[in-house]
Amino acid sequence: MMGEDRDLTNLHTHGLHVSPAGNSDNGMLSFMSGDTFDYEFDLSLHPGGNLNFYHPHRHGNTAEQLWGGMAGALEVADETTALAAYETHTMVLKDISLDGSAPAAHTMDDFMSGKEGDVMMVNGKVNPVLNMKPGQVQRWKIVNASNARFYKLSLGSHTLQVIGSDGGLLNKPYAQSSILLSPGERVDVMVKASTTKGYYKLLSNPYDRGMSMMSGGSSQQITLLTVNVTGTAVTNSIPTTINANAVRLAVPAGTPTRQITLSMGMMGGMEAYINGIAFSATNAYTAHSSLNTYEIWEVFNNSMMDHPFHQHVNPVQVISISGGDSAYKSLYTTSPAWKDTVIVPKGGSVKLLVPIKDFTGTTMFHCHILEHEDIGMMGLWKIQ
Ligand SMILES: [Cu+2]
Structure with a gap:
C-alpha cells in the first residue's frame, strides 16, 4: 500500500485461541527487515483437532506479503486417537499471478476487488495427483490461503463428508456435494474413494462473490487436484460419530x-x-x-x-x-x-x-x- 514501509511485517496465528498481548498473537507488533523477535504461544487453552494458518498481519502490507507466499498451515493435533488410522493430507489452496518469476504487483483495482491469480495451487503444485485405493477413506484438512479467491469444492462422483471446521471437530460427518471455502476458512473432510478405479477431479466450481463483471476469478471452473483411484481395494468406513463433545451453544438470555x-x-x-x-x-x-x-x-x-x-x-x-x-x-x-x-x-x-x-x-x-x-x-x- 502507498505510504507504508513495505519491509514492515509481523506474525499472526490465525485460529489460535491464545493471548493477543506481549509476544503472543499480537497484531500490533511491527518489525523491519533484519529484525529478530521470539514469539511465544501458550496453547494450553486452545482446543485441539484443527487446522490453523499463519501469515503476516502488518496493516497496509498484509495483502502483498500473503500474495507473495508468506503463509503456511499450522496444525493442532486431535485430542483423541479416533481418526488416527486414516490416511491424512493437509492441503493449502493458494493462487498467484507471476510477472516473470516474481509475484505480479497489485494495482489500485486489486485493492477494491481483491487480487486473484491465474495459477491455482495445492501445496504449491498445479493439479497434483493424489492416489487413493478403491474404497479407501482419507481425511483432508484444507485451508484457503488465497488473498481473495473463493473455492467451491467438489470431487467428481464423490461426496465430501465435513467432519471439522475452523475451530475443531464436529459431532458427526455432514455430507456435502460441494463446500464453499472463502479466504482464511478451513474445512476438515473425509472422503471414501469409489470402488471404480479411475481419475476424479477435485474442482473449484464457479461462484459469484460479487465480482462477476470481471473476467475469470472465482467465477471459473478449475481443476485443483486429481484423485487417482488405483491399486488393491480396501473396505474402510467413515465413523458415524466424530466428536461427541461438540455441541451448539444456546444463546444465553439477555445477551447484548x-x-x-x-x-x-x-x-x-x-x-x-x-x-x-x-x-x-x-x-x-x-x-x-x-x-x-x-x-x-x-x-x-x-x-x-x-x-x-x-x-x-x-x-x-x-x-x-x-x-x-x-x-x-x-x-x-x-x-x-x-x-x-x-x-x-x-x-x-x-x-x-x-x-x-x-x-x-x-x-x-x-x-x-x-x-x-x-x-x-x-x-x-x-x-x-
Ligand atoms: Cu472484504
Whole structure:
C-alpha cells in the first residue's frame, strides 16, 4: 500500500485461541527487515483437532506479503486417537499471478476487488495427483490461503463428508456435494474413494462473490487436484460419530447485540469501512468487551461483494445467515461448528454468538480479503 514501509511485517496465528498481548498473537507488533523477535504461544487453552494458518498481519502490507507466499498451515493435533488410522493430507489452496518469476504487483483495482491469480495451487503444485485405493477413506484438512479467491469444492462422483471446521471437530460427518471455502476458512473432510478405479477431479466450481463483471476469478471452473483411484481395494468406513463433545451453544438470555456494518468506498475513493470508519493507526471502530461474557455480533454487508469476516482470539458459532450460498448457511447454522471466519454475503448479514474467554488485551476483526483489510475494513477489539 502507498505510504507504508513495505519491509514492515509481523506474525499472526490465525485460529489460535491464545493471548493477543506481549509476544503472543499480537497484531500490533511491527518489525523491519533484519529484525529478530521470539514469539511465544501458550496453547494450553486452545482446543485441539484443527487446522490453523499463519501469515503476516502488518496493516497496509498484509495483502502483498500473503500474495507473495508468506503463509503456511499450522496444525493442532486431535485430542483423541479416533481418526488416527486414516490416511491424512493437509492441503493449502493458494493462487498467484507471476510477472516473470516474481509475484505480479497489485494495482489500485486489486485493492477494491481483491487480487486473484491465474495459477491455482495445492501445496504449491498445479493439479497434483493424489492416489487413493478403491474404497479407501482419507481425511483432508484444507485451508484457503488465497488473498481473495473463493473455492467451491467438489470431487467428481464423490461426496465430501465435513467432519471439522475452523475451530475443531464436529459431532458427526455432514455430507456435502460441494463446500464453499472463502479466504482464511478451513474445512476438515473425509472422503471414501469409489470402488471404480479411475481419475476424479477435485474442482473449484464457479461462484459469484460479487465480482462477476470481471473476467475469470472465482467465477471459473478449475481443476485443483486429481484423485487417482488405483491399486488393491480396501473396505474402510467413515465413523458415524466424530466428536461427541461438540455441541451448539444456546444463546444465553439477555445477551447484548453489537451491530457491525461492512462497506466499501465509492469509485475512486480507495477505502473500506467498518461502521463507517476506515482503520488507521489513529482512528478505528473499537469494540469494548468484558471477559467471561457473551455477545451477539450482527454483521451487515452493505456492499456488492461477499466479505469473509474474521475475528482473532475467540472463535464463534453462527446463529443465522441471511443471503448467500444455501449449503454454506445450512452447514454452519445447524452443526456445532466453531468459526473464526464467516462469509457475510453481499447485501446480506450474519449473526454470531461470541464467547469472550480467557484472554484480555487488544486484538482485531477484519475482512479476510486482505486487500480490504489493508484499505481499512478492520476494527479493534479491546477485551478487559
Ligand atoms: Cu472484504
